[in-house]
Amino acid sequence: xxxxxxxxxxxxxxxxxxxxxxxxxxxxxxxxxxxxxxxxxxxxxxxxxxxxxxxxxxxxxxxxxxxxxxxxxxxxxxxxxxxxxxxxxxxxxxxxxxxxxxxxxxxxxxxxxxxxxxxxxxxxxxxxxxxxxxxxxxxxxxxxxxxxxxxxxxxxxxxxxxxxxxxxxxxxxxxxxxxxxxxxxxxxxxxxxxxxxxxxxxxxxxxxxxxxxxx
Ligand code: AMP
Numbered sequence: 120x121x122x123x124x125x126x127x128x129x130x131x132x133x134x135x136x137x138x139x140x141x142x143x144x145x146x147x148x149x150x151x152x153x154x155x156x157x158x159x160x161x162x163x164x165x166x167x168x169x170x171x172x173x174x175x176x177x178x179x180x181x182x183x184x185x186x187x188x189x190x191x192x193x194x195x196x197x198x199x200x201x202x203x204x205x206x207x208x209x210x211x212x213x214x215x216x217x218x219x220x221x222x223x224x225x226x227x228x229x230x231x232x233x234x235x236x237x238x239x240x241x242x243x244x245x246x247x248x249x250x251x252x253x254x255x256x257x258x259x260x261x262x263x264x265x266x267x268x269x270x271x272x273x274x275x276x277x278x279x280x281x282x283x284x285x286x287x288x289x290x291x292x293x294x295x296x297x298x299x300x301x302x303x304x305x306x307x308x309x310x311x312x313x314x315x316x317x318x319x320x321x322x323x324x325x326x327x328x329x330x331x332x333x334x
């Protein structure tokens with residue numbers, strides 16, 4: 120038998136939302152994905168196994184063949200920026216917006232490099248380049264909101280849902296860079312080599328998204 124189909128999932132807020140979607144594909148993890156330190160899980164289907172990874176690690180695992188397919192946010196995919204990955208299904212989950220935000224009432228410096236605190240350095244660089252501005256990126260892994268307040272950065276680039284976190288920290292959202300939602304992501308290679316396995320999953324998930332959004 121060939122290697123089981125390996126499905127990479129992102130830990131965190133997306134994982135809970137992913138479970139009904141796996142059930143739709145007839146995939147049930149053999150144990151709880153959240154209550155364990157394990158990274159790889161068997162399922163009720165001997166031909167399918169699951170990896171539970173950091174969200175930012177899903178694209179490289181899928182691109183390099185560590186997994187055949189996965190689920191990742193568009194924000195993460197934009198930052199990773201690979202042309203070896205296909206996104207055959209927009210799952211319409213975990214919707215948010217990639218935005219710039221500054222200290223309330225403040226404008227960006229009129230000239231010179233803009234200091235941008237973000238974990239989305241590539242997205243930020245491309246966005247500000249499209250505005251004719253160069254940036255001095257400050258790569259952070261959390262608590263971005265603090266950076267403009269303590270004078271570390273002029274602006275942040277982060278995902279925003281309700282905007283409450285920005286507000287609670289004295290910031291205001293400025294420009295919309297992109298909308299984000301979770302995507303099924305498949306490597307171009309697996310799309311060919313595992314077509315028989317993956318094509319019915321894509322069809323099923325497209326139907327699932329349609330019915331979810333029809334109600
Ligand atoms: P908010 O609802 O705007 O207050 O968002 C709260 C925090 O959760 C922000 O700091 C974001 O970084 C994060 N966040 C919001 N939506 C998402 C999402 N869909 N995926 C990942 N992180 C998110």
